[in-house]
Amino acid sequence: MFESNILKVGVNHQGVVSRRSFLRGISLGAAGLTGLSFTDLMAVQADELRKRQMSCILLWMGGGPSQLDTWDPKPGTDTGGDTKAIATSVPGIQIASHFPKMAKVMKDVALIRSMTNKEGNHQRATYQLHTGYTPSGTVKHPNYGSVVAAELGDPKFDLPHIVCIGRDDTTPAGILGVKYEAFRVPDPMKPPLNTELAVPTGRYVRRLNLMHSLEVGGFVNSGGVDRVKEHHSIYQSTASMVLSPHMKAFNLDSEDSKTRAAYGETPFGHGCLLARRLVQAGVTFVEVRMGGWDNHNKVDESVAKNASSVDPGFASLISDLKSRGMLDRTLVVWMGEFGRTPKINPNAGRDHFPRVFSIAMAGGGVKGGQVIGASTPDGSGVKDRPVSVIDLMASFCKSLQIDPKKENISPQGRPIKIVDGGTPVKELFG
16 A cells, blocks of 8 residues: 655645755655655666766658758759759768758768668658657557657656657657656747646645545555556656756747847747757757658748758757757757658659658767768669668667667567667768
8 A cells, every 4th residue: 555655745834845845755755656765766866877968859850851952962963853952061062052051060960861761651650760660559669769768867857858849749658658758848939838836836735645645545456556656657757847947948038149040030940949958958858840841742942941940950959069068968860751752743842752861960979071871873772871760770879878779568568679670870980
């Protein structure tokens, strides 16, 4: 039978509780549910893996961006379309003319132009590029961001360790459970929903106590132990977050106008700036989502429009992290679920094409100023150095110093490796 340790939180005669007393009480409540002592919990927090302070920012381009109009342009060919190529800060590397700011920071960026896969369906490919696995009817594989949060997140940190910025849905935490579901921020310019206390702190604590006492009563005795543990973990984290001084990281108004202008006054630019602020505060994984890349019509116009937001946001994120000494321990990845066809369709667009596509990476120990792999001259396939999805996932693990062979156990008792096979792309790390 569980004891409600939360009830031990001290409230003075005015109904006010100190933040330290409140959070310690919450932690003791968690210890009571898990069977661990407070000392044991503190020992877990000292895990060496979590001391590395690595983080990852994923810039997700939903819809499948055209490699031929971004990082692998082929001007003057039958498949190149209207996109022009420009020189970058690295001699010999050219990218699409839509990205002049990214061209200036190319010394910090590695391009992989030989990504290859078989999934051409948006939902299936999105799932695969987020988990490293194809969808299965029996196992819900965890989003890689959830894996990073579970492996690297410090338990004593009081903000969520995985944050998703943008209005599109993200891949769930799957077998890792609700503890590692992404905290959603639909609009980076607005405070996160439901994070301000509607009542005084003392009343808030009493409500938590009441809820806890109801849970540890008849429901636990009726077989709801696991459900109560999970629910307690959720509101423990929520209670810690809403009282945290780290919540100021979500307030972009505190940034100077010059910095905000550099990132761009767009939802994506704001998202990139918020991502930097969050990893600076201690968040482990941030995904910034931008849709609008399913360009079956007028691909050149669509990419140009999207690039007007992506170019300043992505470039400023890299420069900002570097100037603050954070780039070496922050892996930044730009990618979508697949590429687009070399052949331009009758609607001046490009269709789904997983056979060959491109991604961009920076930071996290990645050696910038290089292109890895190549597509054929007409862009119809990989010319050399093919990189698979599991190779890419293994590379993420190498960057963040996560063991890709570690197994998580599904509810059915099946061990699931973080990455099932694959070899890190050695060129990424020099």
